[in-house]
Amino acid sequence: MLGLTDMVDLLNKEYATGVSVVPASKEHVKHIAENLRSADKTEIDLIGSDSDQGMTRGLTYDDESYTVLTKDKTPCAMFGVGALDTDEGYIWMLGTDEIYDYKSDFIRFSRPWIDKITNKYSAYSNIIHSQNHFSLRWLLWCGATLVHSVEINGATFYKFTIYNNHV
Numbered sequence: 001m002l003g004l005t006d007m008v009d010l011l012n013k014e015y016a017t018g019v020s021v022v023p024a025s026k027e028h029v030k031h032i033a034e035n036l037r038s039a040d041k042t043e044i045d046l047i048g049s050d051s052d053q054g055m056t057r058g059l060t061y062d063d064e065s066y067t068v069l070t071k072d073k074t075p076c077a078m079f080g081v082g083a084l085d086t087d088e089g090y091i092w093m094l095g096t097d098e099i100y101d102y103k104s105d106f107i108r109f110s111r112p113w114i115d116k117i118t119n120k121y122s123a124y125s126n127i128i129h130s131q132n133h134f135s136l137r138w139l140l141w142c143g144a145t146l147v148h149s150v151e152i153n154g155a156t157f158y159k160f161t162i163y164n165n166h167v
Contacts, residue, residue: 010116015105018071021113028067028075029055035096039132044094046129046155051094058082058092064117068106070098077106081117081124089121091162107138114142114162123161130156 014020033051036044044051058065058080065080077095084090091114099106118124127150128135136158140146144160151157 010109010112015102015109017102017105019076019102019105020069021066021109022069024055024059024065024067024078024080026056026059028078029059031075032067032078032094032096035098037095037097037099039129039135040094043129043132046153046157048153054092055094063089063120066113066117068095068099068102070102074098076102079113079117081120083121084125087122089118089124090126091118091124092126107141110138110142115165118162118164121164123163125159125161127152127157127159130158
């Protein structure tokens, strides 16, 4: 389990390639929404949602929301967690293609960040499009479990869950 110092260090850390993670803000939403990875855009379109509204809702309702910034401080991903009910939370992330430029740092900090943000509820869940292969591999590497498939607007999605290792 991460201590308070470790959590603060995650926010104050600039990684080897210059990428950093900061508390998310409304100023970050527009760039990410306008430059979404095609896989993220496909998921949002299939679900019938809107990326601007989804990220803005996240800023309002999440327990925690963060933005990944490039070395020149351009937002390249946003992620967060919040409550589904009293014992389960949701987890989400949307990004731009710029995240691939920082792949090594992104992979390196993924697990510590997931450990940091998944400590309030016993489990955190969401869905992912079955064709989003890069994100599926990453989620499994981060410890997610694929629970079951669900059809949404004719497309197959998987419900995934990340269990809190601290309960």
